Structure formats: structure tokens, C-alpha cells
Amino acid sequence: MNTKYIDLISQTFDFPQEEFKVDNNKLSFHDIDLMALVEEYGGPLKFTYLPQISNNINRAKQWFANAIEKNNYKGKYNYCYCTKSSHFKHVLNEALKNDIHIETSSAFDIDIVENLKAEGKITNDTYVISNGFKRAQYVTNIARLINEGHKNCIPIIDNYEEIDLLSEEVKGKFNIGIRIASEEEPKFEFYTSRLGIGYKNIVPFYNKLIKDNKKVKLKMLHFFINTGIRDNAYYWNELQKCLKVYTSLKKICPSLDSLNIGGGFPIKNSLGFDFDYEYMIDEIVNQIKTTCEAEDVAVPNIFTEFGSFTVGESGGAIYEVLYQKQQNDREKWNMINSSFITTLPDTWAINKRFVMLPINRWNDSYERVLLGGLTCDSDDYYNSEQHMNAIYLPKYNRDKPLYIGFFNTGAYQETIGGFGGLQHCLIPSPKHILIDRDEDGNLTTKLFSEQQKSEDLLKILGYAN
Structure with missing residues (x-):
């Protein structure tokens, strides 16, 4: 026995x-x-x-490279690390060995970015995608980073006031993104994410506050759902709604050239864990390309913000x-x-x-x-x-x-x-x-x-x- x-x-x-x-x-x-x-x-x-941090980063980069080649996709892929998963210097030092970019969530994140820049770990070519609800110190720190020459810092607009707040402190022109307020799964206690701007409001928001604003240029649309990237009807439905917004915006906004699909890759939580990462990436790339071709717009560069997947x-x-x-x-x-x-x-x-x-x-x-x-x-x-x-x-x-x-x-x-x-x-x-x-x-x-x-x-x- x-x-x-x-x-x-x-x-x-x-x-x-x-x-x-x-x-x-x-x-x-x-x-x-x-x-x-x-x-x-x-x-x-x-x-x-x-070493597992670098291993997972390079696994994901290879999966996207394979999908881009397989689908003859004309856009580029950029891997960002979501710093809120772990801010420790040893984590960032390891992650940044692999030609990646950074996603920030709060004011002090920018201080970390500046520290890493001073040590040569980050350059002005590194994208700094600044998410989160922005007030006072966060706005000031983002503006300082941009004013010091980091033009690849892209604040992601989370509410209607942030463009004005940033414009008051940023000297000259700057790039922005817009976060979509995704609709949550039916089992959630609320219908729509507190983060971002609703699907139906994004094009009117662009027309009212961005289109004729000579100081800001819209470069990115940001999409993320709380449950992460999963092979289920809910995820694919939300992705399609996001792509509909992207193609509608792209037709009236030539500067828009990037789609950020956020993070949310699961990590192994049992010996029976089974998730087909390569299939999911291939299908995401395929759906983006198919939708853009149907709407006759150029495909976007793809950004991801993997946090737990990077370091977990x-x-x-x-x-x-x-x-x-x-x-x-x-x-x-x-x-x-x-x-x-x-x-x-x-x-x-x-x-x-x-x-x-x-x-x-x-x-x-x-x-x-x-x-x-x-x-x-x-x-x-x-x-x-x-x-x-x-x-x-x-x-x-x-x-x-x-x-x-x-x-x-x-x-x-x-x-x-x-x-x-x-x-x-x-x-x-x-x-x-x-x-x-x-x-x-x-x-x-x-x-x-x-x-x-x-x-x-x-x-x-x-x-x-």
C-alpha cells in the first residue's frame, strides 16, 4: 500500500x-x-x-514575438513591469536587465524611477506609464519627470480633471493615454470599475478636451479588467468593446498608436495549474488585428503591465x-x-x-x-x-x-x-x-x-x- x-x-x-x-x-x-x-x-x-523574474519576462516576450510573427502583425510589443506588485530595488534591478518598461501607480513611484535613472537602470527611452487617480504630489512628480526630459512618461488619464492639472505643471507638450472604465463581471458588487472613463464617454471626452488642445497628444488607450486575462466569454466580450472604442478613436485621432491591455496573467497556485499562455496571447493579437482590419485602421503597438506574473x-x-x-x-x-x-x-x-x-x-x-x-x-x-x-x-x-x-x-x-x-x-x-x-x-x-x-x-x- x-x-x-x-x-x-x-x-x-x-x-x-x-x-x-x-x-x-x-x-x-x-x-x-x-x-x-x-x-x-x-x-x-x-x-x-x-532569476525567475527574468525567466518569466522573457517567456512572455517570446510568446508575443511568436504571435506577432504568426499573425504578420505590424505593431510592436512593449513589456511593462507593474511596480506595485513589489517595489524592492532587487526586484527592479533584475527586471530591468531585460529591456522592459515601467508602470507606476502613485507619487512615490516617480521618486523610484528617478533613483533608477540616476543609476543608469532607466533612460529617457524607457516608457513610464503612470496609472492611478492623480492628485497634488503625483501630478507634480509626473510633471517634474516630463519637464526633465522624460518624454516617454505617459500619464494615463483617469478622470476628467487630470488633463488640466497636468497642463498647469508640465512645460510644453506631453503625451497622454486614457483608461477605459471596464464593466465588471455580473458577480461583482458594482457594475463598472472606479478607474478610468466609461466606454461611451471616451470619444466625447476626446472631442471636448483633447482634439483641439495643442499641449497634449493622445497616444494610448488603456484597458484592464479586474479578473485579469482569462479564456472566457466575459474577457473576450470586454476586449471587443475596447477594440471598438480604439478603432473609433483612431479614425479621428491619428496620434493614437498604442493599446495597453494591462496585466492579469495568472500564476501557478497549485501543482494542478494549467493555463495556455501562448494560446491566449496569440488569440489576443489575432483579435486586435482582425478588428482593426475590419475597421480599416492601422494596428496599435501593444503594451502589457504584468506585475504578479513578473515577480510572483x-x-x-x-x-x-x-x-x-x-x-x-x-x-x-x-x-x-x-x-x-x-x-x-x-x-x-x-x-x-x-x-x-x-x-x-x-x-x-x-x-x-x-x-x-x-x-x-x-x-x-x-x-x-x-x-x-x-x-x-x-x-x-x-x-x-x-x-x-x-x-x-x-x-x-x-x-x-x-x-x-x-x-x-x-x-x-x-x-x-x-x-x-x-x-x-x-x-x-x-x-x-x-x-x-x-x-x-x-x-x-x-x-x-
Whole structure:
């Protein structure tokens, strides 16, 4: 009878997989010996595997190159990284190795752009697509960037006042885009996105405020839906509505030459994940070309703003199971040495699921468990994987420590959790390790940040200087 944990995984999924392998009873991730990482740095810990950022960027660029060639598409493709997914310098440094562009969301993003420009990581040829609702400081910072010569900074107009606000501070002419306020899926609590301008209002908006405005030039139409890029009727219907607006605008606005389809590529959240990226890109390119040809307008250059897809699959977190609590005849709680609320807040805030696997003891028998965090909050738990509505792990044994890993956690967790700040119940942020490869392909590791100490938290709270 096959009762080992490795038998369970092998029988349930196609395993091993490209990034996950088991050798000598231990899990490796992109050939990283995770137990060796734990033995060197201890736990709990988070890590970022930097080469995966470049890997995903170049996968997407190749998929678009293939689709453009296959469809004989005359426009160009530009990959933008959505900085709000992770603002860390090591992330931007890695991403910018790959001839990409930047999408910003707030005033301080522009300060980061200027810092990267000063270091030569970004040039005036780099597109800076500035999204978000713009007021005061954000407008000032965008204007400063443009006034200093960065003509490829394109503010995306989100409401009717932003053109005037920008015009007051930008010296000379500048390019703009317009964001479409997409209609959400029927299950949403609202019908239309709060971001952007409604489909029916965009052409009148152009005619009233842009057409005869000698200071601004419309270059881009921006389209994004909250559920992301999915192969379903809703996505294709919204894309067609967007293309109808684009072709209508293009006929009266010769300067319009770019379509930004936003982000929203999903990332792997279970061993059973299956998404045909190449098909989706090919179909998007095909539909854009087909619609433009039918309306007799030139096809646009295509921009994307991938955030989670860029950085998500580079991240991971490793915890130790400290103790098992048998709370009744059915429920066993494995208590980890950290907190889900503080270190993986997406699991608590939006019920997000990640790939979860044990780091060691793959040849041991397994059991069904719940995972509990250290805080006193009843919501600090993780109890299901999307593929099986349960968690199975090697059986708890006080004398055989068990380590578990959560993978593809690289997007948003530090931002939502408040990196370096106060955490729920004052649970400290874990140490963070950067993992890279040198020119010979050998793994290198570096401690990016230590686990928070009590004095760090006491200083924030005003108890210490």
C-alpha cells in the first residue's frame, strides 16, 4: 500500500515538475536545496529567487514575438513591469536587465524611477506609464519627470480633471493615454470599475478636451479588467468593446498608436495549474488585428503591465511546524513558527492560495491537518488547497522536525503586510534571503533583512528611541 507523502503527490499530479523535484527525501525549488537554506539561515524565512523574474519576462516576450510573427502583425510589443506588485530595488534591478518598461501607480513611484535613472537602470527611452487617480504630489512628480526630459512618461488619464492639472505643471507638450472604465463581471458588487472613463464617454471626452488642445497628444488607450486575462466569454466580450472604442478613436485621432491591455496573467497556485499562455496571447493579437482590419485602421503597438506574473513565481516562504494540537476527534492543528496574517496576508485578506509543500520527510506517511499561525486571531489559519480542499502533510513527529514551504508568493505580500513595520500581535517579520546565480550558474545567497527584533517594534511604538 502506498502511504508515503511522495506517493500521494505522484499519484495526484504530474510530478516532478519543472521547478519542483524531490531528491533524498527533500524538496528542491529550481535546483535550490531548501533544507540547506534552512540549515544556513534558520526559520521562519522568506526568499526571492531573482532569476525567475527574468525567466518569466522573457517567456512572455517570446510568446508575443511568436504571435506577432504568426499573425504578420505590424505593431510592436512593449513589456511593462507593474511596480506595485513589489517595489524592492532587487526586484527592479533584475527586471530591468531585460529591456522592459515601467508602470507606476502613485507619487512615490516617480521618486523610484528617478533613483533608477540616476543609476543608469532607466533612460529617457524607457516608457513610464503612470496609472492611478492623480492628485497634488503625483501630478507634480509626473510633471517634474516630463519637464526633465522624460518624454516617454505617459500619464494615463483617469478622470476628467487630470488633463488640466497636468497642463498647469508640465512645460510644453506631453503625451497622454486614457483608461477605459471596464464593466465588471455580473458577480461583482458594482457594475463598472472606479478607474478610468466609461466606454461611451471616451470619444466625447476626446472631442471636448483633447482634439483641439495643442499641449497634449493622445497616444494610448488603456484597458484592464479586474479578473485579469482569462479564456472566457466575459474577457473576450470586454476586449471587443475596447477594440471598438480604439478603432473609433483612431479614425479621428491619428496620434493614437498604442493599446495597453494591462496585466492579469495568472500564476501557478497549485501543482494542478494549467493555463495556455501562448494560446491566449496569440488569440489576443489575432483579435486586435482582425478588428482593426475590419475597421480599416492601422494596428496599435501593444503594451502589457504584468506585475504578479513578473515577480510572483520568484518568491517563497518556509516555516517550521512547532507543535500539533488535537482539538477534537477530527481536527489536527499544525502550529507554524510564524503567522499567515502577517507574512502571507493574501491568504487572510482575499483567501488566496499558494503552492504548499513540505520541505523534508517526503518518504514519511501522511495525515490531514489544518495549519495555524501564532497570533491569537481566529482567522490566522490556512486550511485548504484549491486542488483537494484539504491539507495533507507528513505525520507530525516531535522528534523529526517538519518544514513546509509556500511558493510563488513574490507579489504583494510585503506591501500588504507592511514590510519593516508593525505586524498583527507584534509577530516579527521573518528574515528575507536573496537567491541568485553567478556568471557560471552557481547559486549565491545573501541575507537581505534580518528578522525583526523587539527593539525595532518598540521604537515604532514610541517605547524606545
